[in-house]
Amino acid sequence: MEKLKRLLNSFESPRILDVGTGTGAFIGMIKQMYDGYEQIVGIDLLERAITAAKENFKEDERIEFKVMDINKMEYDENYFDIVILSNTLHHLSDVKKTMEQMEKYVKTGGIILINEMLSNDLNKAQLSHKYVHHFAAEVDRTFGDFHKDTFTNIEILQTLKDTSTFQIKDAWDFQGSSHNEPTDELIEFFQKTLDRLIAKSKEEDKKYFEKKAVKIIKHIKTHGFESATPLVVVLAR
Numbered sequence: 162m163e164k165l166k167r168l169l170n171s172f173e174s175p176r177i178l179d180v181g182t183g184t185g186a187f188i189g190m191i192k193q194m195y196d197g198y199e200q201i202v203g204i205d206l207l208e209r210a211i212t213a214a215k216e217n218f219k220e221d222e223r224i225e226f227k228v229m230d231i232n233k234m235e236y237d238e239n240y241f242d243i244v245i246l247s248n249t250l251h252h253l254s255d256v257k258k259t260m261e262q263m264e265k266y267v268k269t270g271g272i273i274l275i276n277e278m279l280s281n282d283l284n285k286a287q288l289s290h291k292y293v294h295h296f297a298a299e300v301d302r303t304f305g306d307f308h309k310d311t312f313t314n315i316e317i318l319q320t321l322k323d324t325s326t327f328q329i330k331d332a333w334d335f336q337g338s339s340h341n342e343p344t345d346e347l348i349e350f351f352q353k354t355l356d357r358l359i360a361k362s363k364e365e366d367k368k369y370f371e372k373k374a375v376k377i378i379k380h381i382k383t384h385g386f387e388s389a390t391p392l393v394v395v396l397a398r
């Protein structure tokens with residue numbers, strides 16, 4: 162947290178682009194630690210995510226959201242100080258193309274900031290997060306949506322080396338997730354989450370996902386839940 166805060170503070174009134182913003186979770190985290198930005202633009206493919214993001218940040222007129230595909234984005238080049246990709250790397254079907262696009266919008270002296278949840282070195286409570294995430298990704302894939310399982314730190318760093326013309330300047334594990342005990346409330350929340358995903362799945366897959374969900378709930382009941390550690394990577398020219 163402190164390291165990210167220091168990094169943000171090293172920019173003077175930065176313009177920030179958040180690619181694959183979803184409902185703006187990463188912007189919310191930035192806002193908790195830093196208020197010195199001039200502008201934040203969040204983009205996402207999904208209209209429903211952008212509608213929710215607009216609602217979440219409606220009180221801050223420096224923040225705007227657009228339904229937009231980064232690979233088709235048309236914006237002023239060399240415009241942003243910080244271009245963020247948070248928990249979205251495993252959603253990209255063509256990482257090289259997306260990295261090229263993101264690089265275009267970074268102005269001289271600017272950075273790309275990757276934040277990506279890890280699949281390695283997780284404690285048992287964090288494995289609950291990984292299992293729920295991989296469950297959702299598998300359901301998405303049965304519909305042909307591009308949604309990979311999460312990567313290890315080595316895979317993330319190698320992917321970035323292979324696809325970006327920027328250099329990796331720094332990388333660290335973003336510690337700070339809190340542990341949730343397996344209370345009835347927590348179990349009910351995840352049961353409902355998995356049930357929603359099963360309801361969304363194809364008829365012929367339901368039995369398979371139901372069996373899998375039982376195992377995941379058993380794991381959460383035993384170990385609780387904690388967010389998987391994200392890896393933060395800073396890239397620059």
Ligand SMILES: C[S@@+](CC[C@H](N)C(=O)[O-])C[C@H]1O[C@@H](n2cnc3c(N)ncnc32)[C@H](O)[C@@H]1O
Nearest residue numbers: 181182183186187205206230231247248249252
């Ligand atoms: C798991 S969410 C990440 C949300 C948020 N950034 C976070 O850290 O929690 C990944 C998002 O990336 C979006 N996405 C995937 N490909 C995209 C693209 N080409 N352009 C814009 N958004 C994209 C998806 O629609 C999805 O909402």
